[in-house]
Amino acid sequence: MEAKIEKQEFNITVYTENQIGLLNRIAIIFSRRKLNIESLNTSPSEIESIHRFNIVITETEEVVRKVARQLEKQVEVLKVYFNTNEDVIWQEMALYKVPTEVIAEHVSVERLLREHGARAVVIRKDYTVFEATGHREETDNLVTVLQQYGLIEFVRSARVAIIKNSDGFHAKLKEFERLEPGEDVIENEYLNTGEKVFTM
DSSP states (O other), X not given: OOOOOOOEEEEEEEEEEOOTTHHHHHHHHHHHTTOOXXXXXXEEOSSTTEEEEEEEEEEOHXXXXXXXXXXXXXXXXXXXXXXXXXXXXXXEEEEEEEXXXXXXXXXXXXXXXXXXXXXXXXXXXXXXXXXXXXXXXXXXXXHHHHHTTTOOEEEEOOOEEEESSOOOHHHHHHHHHHHSOOOOOOOOTTTTOHHHHHOO
């Protein structure tokens, strides 16, 4: 009997040129394969005019490898990497809105927030907004805690991730340019003699 191949969370990092419509084409690659994107973040990268997508999906390595190859076929995509959670350093940011009255009355809430590494970003008479960063489990735990204190609203950002064992795409680009330098510009010998060349 065949052993079942386990699905796990993968972080797909895509370096691209910043082109209109690229996000839509990337999303279509996933939807055609009926793959659910759990998190999607796009931001500038360490290289000017190059953007970086971080996409999180739960799948087998074989499926992720095929998707990565398909993504790299897009003209604007320069390089695609995929890594497990163990191979990246990642964080998500979350905001929590709770009634200020409850915070003022219950000192224990402040203690809980300190324990979860949260900090106040807005304090108004009617509500207070806290911010926390961490892994999904950590931000989810704080949701559970704050629900008993009248949590009004909660939102979490997409994941941001950095690959642990990587010199960055910039180093790869420099190495590529060293190994395959562009051709020198060659002046056309007929450039300024058009009349002579084309006169019959």
